[in-house]
Amino acid sequence: MREFFKYVFATVVGIVLSVFFIGLASVLLIIGIVSSVETSKIVPVSDNSVLYLNLDQAILERTPDEPFANFPIIGTDGATGIGFNDLAKALKSAKTDDNIKCIYLSVSSPNAGFATMREVRDALIDFKTSGKKIIAYSEVYTQSAYYLASVADKVYLNPEGALEFKGLSSELMFFKGALDKLGIEAQIIRVGNYKSAVEPYINTQMSDKNREQVTAYVSGLYNTFLDGISKSRKISVSTLHGIADDYKIQQPKDALTYKMIDGLKYKDEILDELKELSDIDKKDNIVTLTINDYAKNVTAENIKKDNGSRNKVAVIYANGEINSGEGSDEAIGSERISRTIRKARLDTNIKAIVLRVNSPGGSSLASDVIWREIMLTKKVKPVIASFGDVAASGGYYIACAADSIFVQPNTITGxxxxxxxxxxxxxxxxxxxxxxxxxxxxxxxxxxxxxDRPMTPGERLIIQTEINRVYDGFITRVADGRKKSKVYIDSIAGGRVWVGTDAVKNGLADRTGSFDDAIVAAAKKANVKKYRVVEYPEMIDPFKLLMDNTTDKIKTYYTKQELGAHYQTYQQLKSAILKSGIQTRMPFEIKVQ
Known part of the structure; x- marks a missing residue:
């Protein structure tokens, strides 16, 4: 009888669990269907609309398919995001859309890199040529937020708010002390005096070479930062230097005194001004449309207006760290990207390729696999590289064979x-x-x-020989791609990091320009005037992303919740302990404040 009840109980438990998981799957399916309908639905653009531009959301390489954005499901962050290119297209459309009267720009702490912010900022400058106004308002402006907001016709700050303007700094984290306490030795073999990715494991502070390159690239970023603000606010760069150096913006009224803003206002006053700009009576509500919804409309309209041309320019996104395998939308897998390049090469309707790179590098072998496909493709059709925030080490490796390389002035490369x-x-x-x-x-x-033991001298020699071989192959590929001598490439290599403007000067890149500039250049080189832009690889199904590795996602979710701002520190320490093998990777995690 006991066995009977045991089996009955087990059966009941099994049925309950089965019903639970089937129910969960059904709910997710329903959510997905409903969300898909919602996300694909065009939002009407009413007369006298204000385009609400939220730049605190994640500004990504591509707009993600986010069916779970509005649902608190563990394993997703519930946040929205938009691709910088979709954002730029939306602003270009809004420029000539009679229903859009002005832009309300809201930004406090943007989630984007420096080059991405430059793309967005340039798109805003282009919008202003329409004569329509941009109003920026925030309770707090971080420096990167102010860089974006400064382009507005009017920049307003809450009377009790804050504007941060103090200059840039870069801080590196060193793990040697922690590793010593744990009894872990990081055995390092490298080529390049500037290849400082290993320094956190063997030093307690920056080497002279590393300090030299970090000083150079932070100064380069700062120059671009100040130059943009100077042109928008009509304040000299030297004056901006002085404001930051002496920390003159300490109170809201200081920002007004030094003409960094146009006024100290509360939100109700901003709403009144927006009503006036959009010809809305003060007693009525403002008609707003988010940039996300407007971008979906623009995308849908572009699909409808497909020019019918068989000629295509393919944009291939290479985003994230480089490793072997399939990768994901946020990590470059050599199999997935090389397969995509190969398909684009064999497609006779694709006349040119733009390789969009935003990567700190990674596996040298995986980088070489992708480089090979670019080399083969270059012989058949034009390949133009467009660098985003970072295209360094392996990220540079995969693109060095391109016919031409476009960078933003504040791109990090080399x-x-x-x-x-x-x-x-x-x-x-x-x-x-x-x-x-x-x-x-x-x-x-x-x-x-x-x-589980130290290396022997013989083992160290073997590994050093292999690293020397990989490095020689790296600079050989760069020299061939850039049509320079190996000696010259070696003189600017050695692991050194460069900003985009310097990369153009030393020949690692061809010109500064936007993502759209790279697409136009690709079409021109292919000698096609009428063409469609297609994007590859296809983005991964969000349902698959949710269901795959669910345990790991839940673990990551709760770890982030527990550690908060310290999660990045935890990740870096974990990486310090686990990282091994030959790498072509950025020398450090860039965190500029």
């Missing part, structure tokens, strides 16, 4: 170097955990790359 990290956990295992290892081997190097 970092042509190679390094390897082989951790030695012997003291950690022995002294901290009481674990020891023993075994047999049939060859002297049968256990090379073992992490």
């Amino acid at each position: 970092s042509i170097g190679v390094y390897g990290v082989i951790p030695n956990f012997q003291k950690f295992f022995n002294d901290k955990l009481g674990i020891t290892f023993d075994g047999v081997k049939t060859g002297k190097y049968a256990d090379i790359m073992s992490v």
